[in-house]
Amino acid sequence: METLEVMKPGLLTTIQDLGRHGYQQYGVPVSGAMDSFALRIGNTLVGNTEAEAGLEITILGPELKILEDTAIAITGGDLTPTLDGKSLPMWETVLAKKGAAIAFRGPRSGCRAYLTVSGGIEVPQLMGSRSTYIKAQIGGLGGRPLRVGDRLKTIPNRQPRDFVGRRIPRELLPTYTGECDLRVVMGPQDDQFTDEGIRIFLTSEYVITPQSDRMGYRLVGPKIAHKTGADIISDGIPLGAVQVPGDGMPIIMLMDRQTTGGYTKIATVITVDVDRLAQTKPGDRVRFSKVTVEEAHALLKERELRVQGIRDLIEAKPTPPAAKAGARKFRVRVAGKVYEVLVEEVSRAS
Amino acid sequence: MYTEPRYLMAGDGGVLVQFGTTISPEINRKVRGMLLVLEERRIPGIVEVVPAYSSVLIYYDPLRIDLKDLLQKLRELEQVGLIEEKLPKSRIVEIPTVYGGEYGPDLDFVAKHNRLTQDEVIAIHTSVDYLVYYVGFSPGLPYLGGMSKKIAAPRLETPRSRVPAGSVAVANQTIVYPTESPGGWRIIGRTPVKLFDPTKEPPAVLRPGDYVRFVRVKGKEFEEMARRVARGEGGMVLTEKG
Numbered sequence: 001m002e003t004l005e006v007m008k009p010g011l012l013t014t015i016q017d018l019g020r021h022g023y024q025q026y027g028v029p030v031s032g033a034m035d036s037f038a039l040r041i042g043n044t045l046v047g048n049t050e051a052e053a054g055l056e057i058t059i060l061g062p063e064l065k066i067l068e069d070t071a072i073a074i075t076g077g078d079l080t081p082t083l084d085g086k087s088l089p090m091w092e093t094v095l096a097k098k099g100a101a102i103a104f105r106g107p108r109s110g111c112r113a114y115l116t117v118s119g120g121i122e123v124p125q126l127m128g129s130r131s132t133y134i135k136a137q138i139g140g141l142g143g144r145p146l147r148v149g150d151r152l153k154t155i156p157n158r159q160p161r162d163f164v165g166r167r168i169p170r171e172l173l174p175t176y177t178g179e180c181d182l183r184v185v186m187g188p189q190d191d192q193f194t195d196e197g198i199r200i201f202l203t204s205e206y207v208i209t210p211q212s213d214r215m216g217y218r219l220v221g222p223k224i225a226h227k228t229g230a231d232i233i234s235d236g237i238p239l240g241a242v243q244v245p246g247d248g249m250p251i252i253m254l255m256d257r258q259t260t261g262g263y264t265k266i267a268t269v270i271t272v273d274v275d276r277l278a279q280t281k282p283g284d285r286v287r288f289s290k291v292t293v294e295e296a297h298a299l300l301k302e303r304e305l306r307v308q309g310i311r312d313l314i315e316a317k318p319t320p321p322a323a324k325a326g327a328r329k330f331r332v333r334v335a336g337k338v339y340e341v342l343v344e345e346v347s348r349a350s
Numbered sequence: 351m352y353t354e355p356r357y358l359m360a361g362d363g364g365v366l367v368q369f370g371t372t373i374s375p376e377i378n379r380k381v382r383g384m385l386l387v388l389e390e391r392r393i394p395g396i397v398e399v400v401p402a403y404s405s406v407l408i409y410y411d412p413l414r415i416d417l418k419d420l421l422q423k424l425r426e427l428e429q430v431g432l433i434e435e436k437l438p439k440s441r442i443v444e445i446p447t448v449y450g451g452e453y454g455p456d457l458d459f460v461a462k463h464n465r466l467t468q469d470e471v472i473a474i475h476t477s478v479d480y481l482v483y484y485v486g487f488s489p490g491l492p493y494l495g496g497m498s499k500k501i502a503a504p505r506l507e508t509p510r511s512r513v514p515a516g517s518v519a520v521a522n523q524t525i526v527y528p529t530e531s532p533g534g535w536r537i538i539g540r541t542p543v544k545l546f547d548p549t550k551e552p553p554a555v556l557r558p559g560d561y562v563r564f565v566r567v568k569g570k571e572f573e574e575m576a577r578r579v580a581r582g583e584g585g586m587v588l589t590e591k592g
Contacts, residue, residue, distance in 0.1 A: 025400055027488050136531075187360065241361065258486075268361030
């Protein structure tokens with residue numbers, strides 16, 4: 001079923017799911033959504049499993065025409081989406097009718113928005129994933145960003161209207177500012193840096209440069225000194241690895257990173273902080289602080305409980321009897337707190 | 351080589367098992383051993399493994415396996431994996447290669463740089479079986495070891511923005527570009543065989559421990575072989591190393 005047509009492609013709009021796992025041993029990067037939290041929640045909103053493919057929209061969004069009635073959601077960075085010229089609420093399932101137009105007015109906060117469609121975007125899976133890896137032209141639509149005239153198919157789904165109106169309380173949503181505190185686990189090559197180099201790394205502010213993309217974020221700031229040199233015998237590069245080449249400026253390696261590399265890695269950004277990093281732009285500032293692996297694991301477990309809570313909240317059935325016609329009451333536990341939510345339909349997006 | 355491997359934390363989802371910090375076939379055999387035993391005894395919670403010259407990066411899901419348990423299991427496996435007799439025999443993968451001319455625009459440079467004739471460069475390049483240490487960096491790219499220093503050449507100062515897939519090149523080592531990509535190595539030839547095909551399982555032909563043998567073929571055979579490869583008829587000969 002063809003659901004979307006690309007009228008304007010935007011700066012960089014690609015099809016992404018949660019990545020291509022298991023193929024790094026063949027030299028294939030993982031790829032996938034930079035902000036996986038936003039894609040997962042977006043999928044849940046439109047009634048999909050978390051791992052379906054959606055559109056990753058970067059800074060300047062595309063213009064899309066709806067070819068069939070469907071339910072959509074836009075999550076992640078606020079790039080001011082509109083539906084037929086009217087402001088389109090984010091983190092909420094919206095009915096998009098045949099002939100309607102989705103556009104973006106420009107970035108307000110964050111860097112990447114995710115558009116999910118009921119059923120999920122249908123392109124062939126390559127090595128177990130639909131994610132686009134542009135450099136090797138793998139996945140997505142011909143391994144390239146979207147362009148004018150592309151028509152995107154979606155996998156047929158149940159009644160998309162069933163999901164319309166699902167939304168998430170504001171206090172559960174991430175906020176994106178121009179400053180980002182990143183927690184790191186030190187290593188694997190922190191022993192190759194001087195004590196002063198490590199002190200500088202953990203106490204300084206670094207600015208994200210325009211040479212930042214899905215492969216990695218290049219930062220500038222105080223120079224980080226090595227003991228002897230920046231080169232190592234190449235080894236695997238984990239997600240979030242902070243590489244420091246000879247110039248002493250850190251590079252944070254992200255979804256499209258090469259599988260192996262020969263620069264020292266002073267530390268690795270913890271998993272739960274990658275999503276927020278993915279929402280920063282050139283000119284934004286980051287700081288690093290040290291945590292233990294155990295602390296990082298505890299934070300990840302906490303985050304997954306929160307995601308589960310949000311999922312429960314989204315998928316909760318109304319508790320009868322409803323307070324008044326058209327209103328539905330939900331009772332949900334999120335991160336240890338119980339929420340009672342009354343959802344009242346004011347007007348349907350048309 | 352370390353007497354015992356080092357386990358280094360690579361963030362909250364990775365453990366780097368390091369067998370040494372030099373490039374040698376002996377250390378690489380330990381990498382292969384570890385890969386093999388990890389493949390045999392799939393540990394639930396391990397997401398994927400990334401071998402390199404002297405290490406294996408193990409990605410795990412901390413929601414599925416506790417780090418302490420993972421480390422303990424890895425130490426047990428390490429004992430099994432390091433028994434070298436268990437390693438299967440290496441394969442020799444013959445890669446038909448057309449040298450020089452339009453297929454190898456830098457062959458002349460490499461010859462002159464080393465005061466050799468073009469034929470001598472080709473003879474030296476085809477005389478060695480190159481060990482595949484691992485496949486990485488970009489899709490299907492093999493890291494090969496064993497090239498004679500007699501045909502080494504400095505890299506281009508400005509890398510080419512497009513190197514055709516299958517290009518065979520040299521610098522301090524030799525390389526085959528499996529996909530079209532930018533590259534700064536000196537291109538001496540090209541193979542019509544596909545080292546990487548995302549629609550195949552596994553997508554890369556070469557694996558750690560294989561040996562690559564370049565076999566010289568004539569330029570006029572290139573197009574015919576390329577057509578055969580396009581029809582899915584291979585073009586590569588695989589044998590066991592005796």
